Amino acid sequence: DVKVTQSSRYLVKRTGEKVFLECVQDMDHENMFWYRQDPxxxxxxIYFSYDVKMKEKGDIPEGYSVSREKKERFSLILESASxxxxxxxxxxxxxxxxLAGDEQFFGPGTxxxxx
Amino acid sequence: xxxxxxxxxxxxxxxxxxxxxxxxxxxSASQSFFWYRQDCxxxxxLLMSVYSSGNEDGRFTAxxxxxxxxxxxxxxxxxLSDSATYLCVVRGNNAGNMLTFGGGTRLMVKP
Numbered sequence: 001d002v003k004v005t006q007s008s009r010y011l012v013k014r015t016g017e018k019v020f021l022e023c024v025q026d027m028d029h030e031n032m033f034w035y036r037q038d039p040x041x042x043x044x045x046i047y048f049s050y051d052v053k054m055k056e057k058g059d060i061p062e063g064y065s066v067s068r069e070k071k072e073r074f075s076l077i078l079e080s081a082s083x084x085x086x087x088x089x090x091x092x093x094x095x096x097x098x099l100a101g102d103e104q105f106f107g108p109g110t111x112x113x114x115x
Numbered sequence: 116x117x118x119x120x121x122x123x124x125x126x127x128x129x130x131x132x133x134x135x136x137x138x139x140x141x142x143s144a145s146q147s148f149f150w151y152r153q154d155c156x157x158x159x160x161l162l163m164s165v166y167s168s169g170n171e172d173g174r175f176t177a178x179x180x181x182x183x184x185x186x187x188x189x190x191x192x193x194x195l196s197d198s199a200t201y202l203c204v205v206r207g208n209n210a211g212n213m214l215t216f217g218g219g220t221r222l223m224v225k226p
Contacts, residue, residue, distance in 0.1 A: 031212050040123075042202070042218040043159070050212075058213070090158060097212040103149065104214060106158035 004107035019078040023091030032074035036087040081114045119217035138203030147206040
């Protein structure tokens with residue numbers, strides 16, 4: 001089974017802190033994604049990566065950056081956390097589209113609260 | 116207008132009922148379509164892909180109407196365990212496998 005793990009289930013940070021959210025997948029997937037999920041807004045794509053050291057902006061990249069130094073690991077960075085970044089953060093991974101089993105597999109999520 | 120729109124519900128149905136959800140999408144170039152299920156406080160998981168010819172998986176049937184740009188999910192003989200949020204998901208013609216998610220439809224099956 002595909003396994004996507006995230007470093008924390010719950011995280012509480014203060015405004016202005018630098019926050020690292022880590023995601024690791026064990027299926028050698030090329031693509032990895034970071035989303036945030038908010039009530040009434042659904043899942044929104046922050047950043048994605050289709051290869052090591054490659055990254056692309058999603059729909060809401062402002063206030064975030066990412067790092068992918070190894071294929072299995074994709075990190076989301078909040079340079080200076082703000083209260084409007086309080087949310088559920090979900091990481092996902094997948095094979096390239098068109099290949100069998102190309103659905104996205106999600107990690108359990110990190111619920112981040114910024115005070 | 117949202118790219119993928121769903122009725123948020125909740126749909127409250129008794130066990131054994133048949134329930135149907137619809138979803139509309141705005142990008143006519145969309146290539147692939149999916150239904151994901153998300154349980155409360157859990158991550159989304161793929162329920163089924165949606166093919167142009169329609170497809171069935173047990174009690175679940177998915178249909179796609181490209182001309183009208185909508186997707187449907189039919190659940191027959193609802194079980195208590197079907198209670199969840201169902202996410203309509205669309206993929207455009209992109210190499211990065213980027214998905215666009217609807218806001219989800221919440222289903223509550225009552226005894």
